[in-house]
Amino acid sequence: MFTTLRNAWKIPELRKKLLFVLLILLIYRIGNAVPVPYVNVELLNEYFNANLSDTVLGLLNAMSGSALSRATVLALSIQPYINASIIIQLLTVAIPALERLSKEGGEEGREKINRITRYTTVGLGVILGMSYYFMLRNSDPSMLTTTKIWPYMFVIILAFTAGSAFVMWLGEQITEFGIGNGISMILFANIISRIPSGVSTIFTNVVADPAHTWYKYLLMLLGMLALIILIVFIDNSERRLPVQYAKRVVGRKVYGGQNTYLPIKVNMSGVLPIIFAQSIASMPATIHAFVNGDKTSWAYRNIWSNTSTVYAICYFLLIIFFSYFYSSIQYNPVEIANNMKKNGGFIPGFRPGRPTSEFIGKVINKITIFGALYLAVVALLPIITGNIFKINSLSIGGTSVIIVVGVAIETMAAIEAQMMMRHYKGFLE
Numbered sequence: 001m002f003t004t005l006r007n008a009w010k011i012p013e014l015r016k017k018l019l020f021v022l023l024i025l026l027i028y029r030i031g032n033a034v035p036v037p038y039v040n041v042e043l044l045n046e047y048f049n050a051n052l053s054d055t056v057l058g059l060l061n062a063m064s065g066s067a068l069s070r071a072t073v074l075a076l077s078i079q080p081y082i083n084a085s086i087i088i089q090l091l092t093v094a095i096p097a098l099e100r101l102s103k104e105g106g107e108e109g110r111e112k113i114n115r116i117t118r119y120t121t122v123g124l125g126v127i128l129g130m131s132y133y134f135m136l137r138n139s140d141p142s143m144l145t146t147t148k149i150w151p152y153m154f155v156i157i158l159a160f161t162a163g164s165a166f167v168m169w170l171g172e173q174i175t176e177f178g179i180g181n182g183i184s185m186i187l188f189a190n191i192i193s194r195i196p197s198g199v200s201t202i203f204t205n206v207v208a209d210p211a212h213t214w215y216k217y218l219l220m221l222l223g224m225l226a227l228i229i230l231i232v233f234i235d236n237s238e239r240r241l242p243v244q245y246a247k248r249v250v251g252r253k254v255y256g257g258q259n260t261y262l263p264i265k266v267n268m269s270g271v272l273p274i275i276f277a278q279s280i281a282s283m284p285a286t287i288h289a290f291v292n293g294d295k296t297s298w299a300y301r302n303i304w305s306n307t308s309t310v311y312a313i314c315y316f317l318l319i320i321f322f323s324y325f326y327s328s329i330q331y332n333p334v335e336i337a338n339n340m341k342k343n344g345g346f347i348p349g350f351r352p353g354r355p356t357s358e359f360i361g362k363v364i365n366k367i368t369i370f371g372a373l374y375l376a377v378v379a380l381l382p383i384i385t386g387n388i389f390k391i392n393s394l395s396i397g398g399t400s401v402i403i404v405v406g407v408a409i410e411t412m413a414a415i416e417a418q419m420m421m422r423h424y425k426g427f428l429e
Contacts (some may be wrong), residue, residue, distance in 0.1 A: 002413055004412060004416060004419065005415070007419060008118055008410055008415050008418075008419060010202070013418075014179070014415065014418060014419070017177070017178050017179045018178075018179065020173075020174075020177055020178045021174055021178040021179055021185060024170050024173055024174050024178065024182075025185065025186070025189050027170065028074065028167065028170055028186060028189065029189065029193065031072070031073055031074040031075075031166070031167075031270070032064075032065060032067045032072050032074045032193075033072060033074070033161070034072055034074075035070065035071055035072055036071045036072065036073055036075070036159045036160065036238065037155060037156070037159070037297055038144055038145050038146050038152050038156060039071040039136065039144060039145065039156070039157065040141065040142065040143045040144065040145055041070050041071055043142060043143045044069060044070070044071050044136070044143050045069050045070060047139065047140060047143065048061060048068070048069035051067070051139075051289045051295070052069075052286075052289055054280045054282065054285050054305060054306040054307075055282050055285045055286035055289050056278075056279050056283065056286045057286065058282070059275070059278055059279065059282065060077075060079055062190075062191070062192060062194065062399075062400065063077060063078075063079060063187060063191070064076070064077035064079070064190055065077070065189070065190035065193040065194060066192070066193070066194060066197070067190075070141045071132075071136075072163075072369040073159050073160075073163040074163040074164075074167055075132070075160060075161070075163065076125060076128050076132075076160050076163060076164040076167070077164070077181050077186070077190060078167050078168070078171060078186050078187060079128075079164075080121045080122075080124040080125045080128060080164040080168070081117070081121045081164070081168040081171065081183065081307060082183065083124055084117050084118075084120035084123075084124055085117055085119040086272070086350070087120060088113060088116060088117050088120060089329070090125075090329070092113070093329055095345065098113070098144070101113060107367055118165075118168065120162070121164060121165065122161065122165055124164075125160060125161040125163075125164035125165060126157065126161050127157065128160065128164070129157035129158075129159075129160030129161050129164075130157055132156075133153055133156050133157055133159060135290070138290075139142055140292070145182065145421050149281065151152055164202065167186065170182065170186065171183045171186055173187070174186075179411060179414050179415055179418070180407070180410060180411040180414045181407075181410065184403075184407040184410060184411075185405075185407065185411070187403055188403065188404060188407040188411075189409070191400045191403060191404050192404065194400075200270060201404070218386060223381070224387065224401070227378065227381065227398075227401055228401060228405055229379070230374075231401060231402055231405045231406075232405060232409065233376065234266055234267050234371075234374050235267060235406060236409070237265070237266040237267075238263045238264060238265045239263075239264045239266070239363060240261040240262070240263055240264075241261060241262040241264065241347055241360070241363065242259065242260075242261050242347065242348055243259070243260050243261055243262050243340065243345050243346070243347055244258075244259050244260075244345065244346060244347075244348060245258050245259075245260070245343065245344050245345045245346070246344045246345075246346070262336070262340075262347075262360075262368055264363065264372060265363060265371075266367055266371050267346075267371045267373070267374060268326075268327055268330055268331070268367070268368070268371060269323050269326035269371065269375075270402075271321045271375075271399060271402045271403055271406065272322070272326055273318075273319050273322035273325075273326060273372070273375055274319060274375055274378075274379045274398065274399050274402065276318070276322045277315055277318035277319045277321075277322055277379070278315065278379070278399065280318055281306075281314050281315045281318055282306060282313055284303070284304040285300075285305065285306060287305045288300060288304050293399065299313065306383065307383060307386060307387055311383075312380055312383055312384075315376075315379065315380065315383075316376045316380060319372060319375050319376045319379060320369075320372045320373075320376065323371060323374065323375060324368055325370035327368045327371075331360075331364050333357040333358070333360040333364065336357070336358045336360055337352065337353060337354070337356040337357035337360060338353075338357075340352065340356065341353060341356075347359060347360075375402075378398040378401070378402060379398040379399065380398070381398060381406065382398050
């Protein structure tokens with residue numbers, strides 16, 4: 001990996017792209033330190049740590065690099081854009097007009113879909129900004145430095161909305177002029193930014209009780225390294241279905257007659273099932289926090305809390321469900337079989353058409369269950385480890401590790417692809 005980065009730095013074009021990505025991330029981190037006016041940041045941070053750490057807002061706070069708990073201008077981060085992209089993707093499957101636009105519209109159709117996604121992002125930014133303001137006002141009015149509603153409410157909501165639109169623009173700039181996916185790079189930067197505070201907390205705990213805690217963190221560190229190795233292995237794993245194309249004679253030229261394969265990734269849905277599942281499983285705790293419920297009650301500790309057995313079971317089942325749901329959207333066996341048939345391709349041992357689609361469907365189902373179990377294990381391991389060692393700050397650890405490792409692999413692959421065009425030896429050799 002370091003050899004690849006060193007060789008990439010020697011190429012002027014790649015060096016400019018890497019510097020551009022670093023510049024955009026620097027601008028983003030500076031914006032993440034600018035607070036929204038009329039908000040008491042210290043009280044808000046204490047309220048987040050005491051009441052919202054195990055809710056949906058706790059997940060969003062981790063994905064924003066703790067900006068949500070500090071009420072910065074970019075507190076909403078990339079979440080509105082991610083949610084808008086998912087909504088439009090689902091609507092593309094459900095609404096025939098959008099489906100035709102994405103498949104048959106060409107470059108103009110994709111541009112219209114992107115424009116709709118941007119408008120949806122701004123709309124979600126307004127909704128989330130209003131929700132954030134009313135959460136502050138209803139939970140503890142002292143978290144606002146003013147008791148007046150007009151026009152201060154509009155200033156706060158406008159700041160959050162403008163911040164979400166600006167982050168979306170920064171992500172698009174990285175995608176267009178930098179290396180890798182801009183949205184993924186911003187998420188990567190947010191999660192990495194929390195590492196220093198996490199290390200500081202661990203060091204403080206070890207110093208406070210060195211005789212009883214140091215071995216726990218050593219075991220967790222070894223477990224984290226093993227988890228990273230597992231994620232890298234699964235992320236690069238795929239099932240390759242052999243495909244043969246029949247020879248066709250057109251005039252004096254012969255087309256086809258080649259052997260290739262259809263790759264199906266083991267973890268085809270990425271981290272989305274975990275994010276969806278955690279958002280839904282955390283809803284009861286979120287509602288409980290908004291109504292100022294008692295966090296010491298039996299119902300909360302044994303049912304709603306993200307460290308309870310009931311939560312873990314619901315979390316597990318939701319991950320399985322969303323893994324199958326997302327794979328059904330990504331892969332359509334009938335469409336894949338029809339495309340192969342049109343191009344004269346077939347899977348050895350299966351006739352083109354329905355037999356091929358049924359075989360592909362069975363393979364996808366088998367791979368999906370394995371990928372879903374893998375995601376469930378990765379997501380639940382931090383919860384189980386936290387319950388064993390009595391550390392409650394690990395509930396989103398699996399999600400963070402999958403995102404960080406996935407973005408690192410994706411970025412290195414993008415760098416390697418550009419270097420291969422220039423005949424440089426690198427990481428994938």
